[in-house]
Amino acid sequence: xxxxxxxxxxxxxxxxxxxxxxxxxxxxxxxxxxxxxxxxxxxxxxxxxxxxxxxxxxxxxxxxxxxxxxxxxxxxxxxxxxxxxxxxxxxxxxxxxxxxxxxxxxxxxxxxxxxx
Numbered sequence: 480x481x482x483x484x485x486x487x488x489x490x491x492x493x494x495x496x497x498x499x500x501x502x503x504x505x506x507x508x509x510x511x512x513x514x515x516x517x518x519x520x521x522x523x524x525x526x527x528x529x530x531x532x533x534x535x536x537x538x539x540x541x542x543x544x545x546x547x548x549x550x551x552x553x554x555x556x557x558x559x560x561x562x563x564x565x566x567x568x569x570x571x572x573x574x575x576x577x578x579x580x581x582x583x584x585x586x587x588x589x590x591x592x593x594x595x
Contacts, residue, residue: 501573504552506589516550527576530558532568
């Protein structure tokens with residue numbers, strides 16, 4: 480099952496859902512790269528992707544914009560904690576914040592799935 484979720488834009492002029500998918504590059508956690516896909520029909524601005532390591536330290540990355548039907552390759556070393564230190568350790572889970580809504584992705588085997 481893919482880690483897809485929907486965000487409905489609170490602005491009434493947009494009625495289309497925005498859909499995201501998060502994956503490891505080539506489904507290989509050792510590569511230390513993530514791919515964020517926007518499978519929706521709208522451009523999304525000001526996204527925040529937060530990853531947590533096994534000590535539950537939060538590392539975040541702000542994404543200015545992602546076009547519809549596009550993906551962005553993200554290096555885990557680009558994620559920083561509150562002291563600006565790069566990501567270290569093993570990835571525990573990820574959270575995507577868009578339009579004040581948060582969705583959590585957990586890892587099952589080598590894939591991300593949406594937490595219930």
